[in-house]
Amino acid sequence: MLTAVDQSEAHAAIRSDLGVIFVSLELSKSSWLVTSLAPASSKMSRHSVPGGEIAGLLAVLAELRKKAGSRLGQPHRLVIIQEAGLDGFWIHRVLNREDWIESHVVDAASIAVSRRHRRAKTDRIDGEALVRTLMAYHRGEPRVCSMVRVPTPEDEDRRRICRERKALVAERVRHVNRIKGLLLSQGIRNYEPMHRNRRERMEELTTGDGRRLSGNIKAQICRELDRLELLLEQIRAVEIERDRLVASSANDQPSSLAMLTSIKGIGPEFAVILDSEGLFRHFDNRRQVAAYAGLAPSPWQSGTIDREQGVSKAGNPRLRTTMVQLGWLWLRHQPTSALTCWFNERVANNGGRLKRATIVALARKLLVALWKYVTAGVVIEGAIMKAT
Structure with missing residues (x-):
């Protein structure tokens, strides 16, 4: 039987003819491990850089590009992936300044790993897994991972x-x-x-x-x-x-902060959290809004089994907590709104039970309604606005 290292070497010969050099960065405080796979190559190379030395990292990347260009006869772009972590986004911003580098930041929890009870984990194995994930993403495979939308400074x-x-x-x-x-x-x-x-x-x-x-x-x-x-x-x-x-x-028209604070029940603190943690981003649909806040449902369906596991809690925890708190305040300050009527009717149908589960559903609906209000100007049905 092959060991974990033997299997890693055996599976290293994967498709690498996509015309770019794939690079993964395993970042730690003491050292950075650079794993790369060049076109027409069947073996991944590894280089170590002292942690924090961005000049040394750029030198290693330039050397990788130079070697691949001399062997293949033409220069290639580098596509780099790193996990979102302690270093934040400054490395990504430095790499993106180079016109021959395309940098990505991935959500580490979205990468598929072995489901064995005791799986092998080293920087070498993780670096190879990141390269394979990046190649699948570059080929256009859907849902292979979730790339982070890096915010501006x-x-x-x-x-x-x-x-x-x-x-x-x-x-x-x-x-x-x-x-x-x-x-x-x-x-x-x-x-x-x-x-x-x-x-x-x-x-x-x-x-x-x-x-x-x-x-x-x-x-x-x-x-x-x-x-x-x-x-x-x-x-x-x-x-x-x-x-x-x-x-x-308030002087900027239209301003999401001014629009949020004009709704009764939303004060400066909640408005700043909603604006800075979620609503400043671009979302294509309401499902993306709920998923970013971790308020999207998590179904469990297999054969005859069909049940809900509750919300995913995979998104922004600050935004999710704020929306649940805002849901309770919404019931108090917006008693005639359509969302409050929906909540009261749903709780009444359940005999007064499951209020905590229903308030999470209200938080999801309220977040989508606020997103529509801020981006498209769709006023929440029955909402009471503050007096100007």
């Missing part, structure tokens, strides 16, 4: 506002919970670190057995309050920047 920078605020709020929750936990261990339950009189209340606290707070635990809580107050200032600064972005978009 401007679009990528706009995301930072809402993402930073979310990280700061999560850190604020951790500090508040830590302060409350420390005080609860002393029998104190009625202290709110988020109140403005947090410092004055700290001096008045007494433990459950009637003592003043000890020196060390009081000092620890005060240091937690220092970090909490710094977080509050940073959150306030991010929110000011967010509001400035929304206000500046």
Whole structure:
């Protein structure tokens, strides 16, 4: 029987007469592995570049092109693939500046792998798998993988506002919970670190057995309050920047941010998340919109088995979470809209059950409706607009 390495070498002789040099990049912090397959060749070559040295990578790619050109008598373009990961998109942007390079970024989860319980995994095997995936994609095979639509630096920078605020709020929750936990261990339950009189209340606290707070635990809580107050200032600064972005978009006509904030129930935070995380992209149809947010259904059909597994959760998690939250707010602020009536009727038919599953379906419908509203100006049926 052939080992995994023998099988890898045996299957390396694949069709390579497509007129380009296929290259895959396996990126890590310490090194970059370059795997290539030239035209009229049956063997993949590998080169290692120290991690982060883009000049060394370009030199290796130029040498690959030079060798293939001297052997075949004419220069060939390089088609390069890399997985979306820690390095972001800066390598892709540098490679695309060269007119002899065509770069792609692939969603690693969309590449088919062995379904064995213990599959072999090395950078060498992954590099070869990426090359084969790239060749199939270049031949036009459908659904062989999902290529990432790389955002522009401007679009990528706009995301930072809402993402930073979310990280700061999560850190604020951790500090508040830590302060409350420390005080609860002393029998104190009625202290709110988020109140403005947090410092004055700290001096008045007494433990459950009637003592003043000890020196060390009081000092620890005060240091937690220092970090909490710094977080509050940073959150306030991010929110000011967010509001400035929304206000500046009001002068642009038509502006997706201005259109979103004109709907009752959608504030600046949700509008910025919807605009920067999803609605700034181009979608061909409503299915692509739902799939990008991870709200598309996942059927399981085989023979007589036919059931739904719920939403795929394969898309943008921030957009998906926001849409579910917006679904609940939509029921409160848009009670007469067609979507709210559909939700109430669906829940009533189920006897008041399955609200959580139905709200996800409402989130999917609402996202599609907002996409149509922003791109084509189709007003959501029955939606209440804010007073100008």
